[in-house]
Structures are given as structure tokens and as C-alpha cells.
Amino acid sequence: MVAIVSTVAYLGLEARGVEVQCTLVAGLPAFVVVGLPDKAVAESRERVRGAIAALGLSLPPKRITINLSPADLPKEGSHFDLPIALALLAAMGVVDAEAISEYVVVGELGLDARVQPSPGVLLAAIHAGAEGKGLICPAAQGAEAAWAGSVEVLAAADLIGLLNHLKGQQLLSPPSAGVVEEAGFGPDLAQVKGQETAKRALEIAAAGGHNLLMVGPPGAGKSLLASCLPGILPPLDAAEALEVSMVQSVAGTLTGGRLTRTRPFRSPHHSASMAALTGGGLRVKPGEVSLAHLGVLFLDELPEFQRAVLDSLRQPLETGTVSVARANAHVTFPANVQLVAAMNPCRCGHLGDPALACSRAPKCAADYQAKVSGPLLDRIDLHVEVAAVSAADLILPPPTESSADVAARVATARRVQSARYAGDDARTNAEANGPVLDAHATPDEAGRKLLAQAAEAMRLSARGYTRVLRVARTIADLAGAETIGRIHVAEALSYRRQAPRN
Structure with a gap:
């Protein structure tokens, strides 16, 4: 007898169906997992063994073979623990194989038989709905899975509770979709004194989704202006919020099943590697440019980033996607971001100020600015000089125009663009x-x-x-x-x- 349980493998934002097949045959006792498992999947044998022991059961003295089909598809992650355990229990006759045949199963197991969270549950739920099946997942992620729509979700806290439900002894309550958090706001533009040209450029960038570069001396307010941008951007609509949450689900940063209307704002340090910025790693994960999808990617101290890292952003800024090619996988993540960058005019930061500029100007400035390639700068729509704020500006009362006032104009412009590009691929003028x-x-x-x-x-x-x-x-x-x-x-x-x- 071959017991079969359905699960998924993740390739970018795509969940591909995987069959977990389990057989028990006579021979020397062994527990083997085949089908291109990575280290985390191979180690699931010990977690499954411990979880089954926590139920008071012991593995049969036979050769246990777990096959993850299709065998040529790489299997990564700890979410294979629960489907492997259920396939094994079905082969042992502990659970009815027919009872779990209509579910897609994901979840990590603890040695005490607890079902623990794993990334990508929202994608698994959407895949299960497309296949006409239900989903079995960890209880902590039931609210996340419920966002997939009319998919039956069994959110189990532990293995014994799941088995009791499948036997009809103790039913699990269906989870409710997580709350939708209203858009949150950062600093207000009313805190920015002076810098009228920069604030105008920020408003244009927000209204059309344009990339923006601010160049100015230290302390001029470039970072403060950038942090004000989320407060004037329109909140995510329902479809966009789900799209952003899918990226967060794969990255494992979606907590409590809470969807948010706030556009992402990512600000990586300039020491970030290429894999951290564009995605990759041994187990391919979305990078900062994908985590900022439909939001803002803020790169402070732009020339301090490695040049190769910055140039890796050329394709995402042009196409709205990033493709990560590896020997064993080719993964594409969404990366429709609004790039906001800030930099000093030169290394000392005071070019043009005779009292503070170094003696190497203007060569110092030319060398420093040359760290950013011309093709990348050509992809930035708005270049604005941010002058130093004088003492006279600082003693003035706060500006009367707040982020809410600017946000109202931005929202009006975005509504015009939504009507204009209805039926087209573009969402904003920048696209x-x-x-x-x-x-x-x-x-x-x-x-x-x-x-x-x-x-x-x-x-x-x-x-x-x-x-x-x-x-x-x-x-x-x-x-x-x-x-x-x-x-x-x-x-x-x-x-x-x-x-x-x-």
C-alpha cells in the first residue's frame, strides 16, 4: 500500500503541487526520504520520529520510504514535516488515507508533536483553492490561510488535535481571516522646515510613482523627507494588499494573518549584499526590492552601496520583476517599487560651501558621484538638490501644510490615473x-x-x-x-x- 498526501513546493510566488508518497516494506528498519530534499527536508525524519513518539506510537520495524514527487523538483523548507507525518500515519493505519486525500498539507513539526508555523501558507491556500481542495496548516497561520477565500482550512495546534478532528472525535473550529490594519503613517511633512523644492518633488513622486534622488549635505533633511513619503501615498487597495502579503508570506514576515493597507517602506543598510537586495541565497528568498513591492525602496547613502549591488537594480526598475537564476532553480519575484535614494554631493558632504568643503573639490565630488553608474541614474525620474537648512528656516513656525493636505492631492491624481489606465497594464504614470x-x-x-x-x-x-x-x-x-x-x-x-x- 502506498499512502499519498498532497503538499506544495515554493518557486518564487508560485506553489507547485507535490505528492508525498509513503510505503512500508519488509526489510531492515530504515527511514529514507527521496525526491531531491534539501537539508531541512532530510532532517524532517527526526522531527517526524519525535512527533510520532510524542503520540505514544513507535515506528514499525520495516523499511520506510518517503518519496517526494515529482522527483526532479527541488524540495526546500520545513513545511514538509506535517505531510510526511500524515503519510506515514496513513501507511501505518492510524489515520484514514481517504480523510486526508482532499487536503493540501503544510506545517513544521516539533518533537512534542506541536504544529509550528512555516513560510508560504497563503500561497499554499491559494494553490489548494485552485485544486479544489482544503488546506491543513498550523493554527498560528489559520488566519493567514483564511484570506485565500472559500478554501476549507484546518488549522491545527498539534498533531493529536488534527488526528482527533480527522476521526471525528474533536472538531477544529474554522479560522477567521486576520484583521486588515489601516494604513499607518510616519513623520509628517509639517515637521520639515524649508525644502520647498524637495517637498514639491516628493509630491510629484508620490502622485505618479516616480523614482526620486535627493542630493544634499548631511543634516539637510533627506532621510526625513523620504520617511514622510508613505504618509502621502494612497493606501493599498484589497488586491494590492493581498499581492504584498503573498511576498511577505513567502519571506515569513506575515504575522498573525494580518493584512495591511500601508505601502511597504524598506530601507536596507548600504552594506547589504546583492542577494539581500535582489533575492537569492541557498534557499531562494525575496530580497529587499521584492519586500518593497508596490511600496518604497529607500537607499540612503547611495554611493556607499557596492556598485555591482546597485547595478543589479537596473532590471527590476525597468520591468517590475526580479529573476534569480541558480543552478537548481530559476525564480521570479515581483519588484514593482518606487526607488527613493539620497546621497551627499561628495565624500565630505559639503561641496559648494567654501568654509567646509575639502581642498580636493571638484575632483572629490566627481569621484564620489561616479560610484553610481549612469544607466542607473538614467532610470531615476526626479533629481533634486536639497540645500542645507539655515538657522533662519529653523526658527520659523512649522509649515501650515501637513502630509494629509498633500495626500489629498496625491489621491486625486492617482484616481485620475486609475481611470485613465483602466484595462491597461499600467497603474500609474511611471508605468x-x-x-x-x-x-x-x-x-x-x-x-x-x-x-x-x-x-x-x-x-x-x-x-x-x-x-x-x-x-x-x-x-x-x-x-x-x-x-x-x-x-x-x-x-x-x-x-x-x-x-x-x-
Whole structure:
């Protein structure tokens, strides 16, 4: 007899079906797991053995073979513990194989037979729903699994409770979906004194989903401005919240099944490796650029990141996805992020201030800024100089305009874009491309003339030309204008980095 239990293996945000097959045959006692298991899966033998012993049972003196099919698909993670244990118990006759045939099973086992959380339960629940099956998962993640919709979820705290439910002796209560947390806010723009140009650029970035680079001396408020961005962004809608939660589920950071309407804000340290930023590792996990999906990736001290690490962001910024290729797997994660970066103008940070700048200027600044490649800078829509705040600015009363006031204008502009791009792949102006961009972002005659002159004078690349149009469309949306005019193009060009001349 072969006992079969359904489970999943994760490849990026895809859950692939796996059959756990168990046989007991005569021979020398052994417990073997085959089917490309990694170290965590191979060690499940001891956890399963301990959990079954905690039930007061002992393994039969036979050769126990666990096959994870398909055998050519890599199996990673501790979530195979529970399906292996149930397949073994079914082969032993402890549980009815028919009772578990209609479920997808995931969960880690403790030596005391507790069912412990494991990453990716939300993806497993969505897969189970697509297969027309129910889901057996840890009790701590029942609220997370319940977000998958009309999927029957058995959330068990321990193995004995699950077995009692399957035998009809003690039924488990169906879990409720976790709460949806309302959007939380960070610092308020009212705390920022001065920096009107930077605040205007921040509003444009929020309204159109554009990438932003702030350059200025230390203490000018670049990090504070960046931390204010989540407070003016519109909250995630229901579909976006579920999309973000799927990434968090795979990463193991979704706790208590709580979905949030707050857009992600990730701020990795400049010592982050390429795997930490774009994803990877021995067991491929999403990196910071994927954890910031549909939110903000803030890179402070931009030139201090390794150049290869920064250049690895080129593809995600262009396509909205990141592909991690390994010898045994090729995984794609979503990475539709809004990049916000901050940097000093030079290593000492005081370029242009004769009292503080070093004696190596301007070569010091050129060397420092050259750490960031031109192709990456070309993908940033808005470049803004953030000047040092004077004492006169600091003693002024707080600004009257708060984040809520700016957020209202941003929300209005986003609603216009949602209606404009309904039925298209784009969600914001920053994602518009090709015929969609031509249809909605063609300037009037005066605007076209200015743009043509500026494209030659500023030596704009084709990408730079497109990004100027996108920013101009956002500026027009904030102004409530149907057509992009010369004034909108002029402001968009003022935020564009000019290519250096030889």
C-alpha cells in the first residue's frame, strides 16, 4: 500500500503541487526520504520520529520510504514535516488515507508533536483553492490561510488535535481571516522646515510613482523627507494588499494573518549584499526590492552601496520583476517599487560651501558621484538638490501644510490615473509606456517644441525622453490639466539630470 498526501513546493510566488508518497516494506528498519530534499527536508525524519513518539506510537520495524514527487523538483523548507507525518500515519493505519486525500498539507513539526508555523501558507491556500481542495496548516497561520477565500482550512495546534478532528472525535473550529490594519503613517511633512523644492518633488513622486534622488549635505533633511513619503501615498487597495502579503508570506514576515493597507517602506543598510537586495541565497528568498513591492525602496547613502549591488537594480526598475537564476532553480519575484535614494554631493558632504568643503573639490565630488553608474541614474525620474537648512528656516513656525493636505492631492491624481489606465497594464504614470504613453502624454505644440530643444541640449536618452513625458503627465494631473502644456514640460525638465559633456 502506498499512502499519498498532497503538499506544495515554493518557486518564487508560485506553489507547485507535490505528492508525498509513503510505503512500508519488509526489510531492515530504515527511514529514507527521496525526491531531491534539501537539508531541512532530510532532517524532517527526526522531527517526524519525535512527533510520532510524542503520540505514544513507535515506528514499525520495516523499511520506510518517503518519496517526494515529482522527483526532479527541488524540495526546500520545513513545511514538509506535517505531510510526511500524515503519510506515514496513513501507511501505518492510524489515520484514514481517504480523510486526508482532499487536503493540501503544510506545517513544521516539533518533537512534542506541536504544529509550528512555516513560510508560504497563503500561497499554499491559494494553490489548494485552485485544486479544489482544503488546506491543513498550523493554527498560528489559520488566519493567514483564511484570506485565500472559500478554501476549507484546518488549522491545527498539534498533531493529536488534527488526528482527533480527522476521526471525528474533536472538531477544529474554522479560522477567521486576520484583521486588515489601516494604513499607518510616519513623520509628517509639517515637521520639515524649508525644502520647498524637495517637498514639491516628493509630491510629484508620490502622485505618479516616480523614482526620486535627493542630493544634499548631511543634516539637510533627506532621510526625513523620504520617511514622510508613505504618509502621502494612497493606501493599498484589497488586491494590492493581498499581492504584498503573498511576498511577505513567502519571506515569513506575515504575522498573525494580518493584512495591511500601508505601502511597504524598506530601507536596507548600504552594506547589504546583492542577494539581500535582489533575492537569492541557498534557499531562494525575496530580497529587499521584492519586500518593497508596490511600496518604497529607500537607499540612503547611495554611493556607499557596492556598485555591482546597485547595478543589479537596473532590471527590476525597468520591468517590475526580479529573476534569480541558480543552478537548481530559476525564480521570479515581483519588484514593482518606487526607488527613493539620497546621497551627499561628495565624500565630505559639503561641496559648494567654501568654509567646509575639502581642498580636493571638484575632483572629490566627481569621484564620489561616479560610484553610481549612469544607466542607473538614467532610470531615476526626479533629481533634486536639497540645500542645507539655515538657522533662519529653523526658527520659523512649522509649515501650515501637513502630509494629509498633500495626500489629498496625491489621491486625486492617482484616481485620475486609475481611470485613465483602466484595462491597461499600467497603474500609474511611471508605468505608462508605448502606445498608452503616446495616447495620454503627448504635449501641446509649445510643449513639444520645448521638449525637442531640451532633448538635444540636455542629451536625453530615449529612456530619459520617455521619463520626462511621464513626469510632465503627473505634473499636469496635479494641476488638473487634461493636456500637457509647456509649463508642465518645463518643470519636468528641471528635475532631469543632464548628461555630462566630454
